Amino acid sequence: MEGDRVPVRPVLEDVGRVNTLFALEVEPPGPGWVCVDEAAGGEVAGARQVLPAEVERVRAQLAALSASPGRAVEWRVAASLLHQGMATRILSPVLAAALCHGVLLDAARFRWDPHREGPLVLRTSQETAAAVTGGGVRAADLVEEAVVLGVLRTLERVLSGPGRVAPGLLRGNTASALAGAVRSLGADRPERRTEAEALVGNLLERPSLAGTGGYTGVDATGAGVFRRTTCCLYYRLPGGGYCGDCALRS
Structure with missing residues (x-):
């Protein structure tokens, strides 16, 4: 069970050192900042336009990188890559906090500024977090409930609307x-690699992620090699190719 509360700021200062994808600012949200549930659910004024606007932002960035007209980048490709980027930014600090510090971050309170200039920055006003006990299986339970079936499923419902992105692709x-x-956490903190890969393996066996992929072996460093069963559509960008874990790689 979860009982004691743990200060969040020292935890995030530590896990943010893994790399920038694990960074989460501990500050009150600024004016206009929205959380994932608000953006997908339209619970605040103008929120229903937030995710479509984010997709268009990504679409424009991808077009600029490939020196292509904006419409050359399909909406569903930009939506898929936005989703994968958001999933990585949300899951990374949650996983690291659970595995390295035994605490559960509240992903529903993660916010970003849809009117920003520059890269996406996530922020939370959470000051304390519940201590997680019960080992890796309990940590997997909480990550699945709060993130996989929580904030990310909320994103999926919007991005997989009619004619948009396949739900299986988003899973x-x-x-x-x-x-x-x-993989990033294990590279930075090798002593956590086995435990971390076991947690992911546990999640991949659950109905929420069943059939999405799995580990196929290890690489020269001993890290697990993951291969997914779907494609994020990156290859459909002008000049794009296949990601390292893509199902389309031979």
């Missing part, structure tokens, strides 16, 4: 984000 993005976060 594959979540699996890929999990494996990528664990």
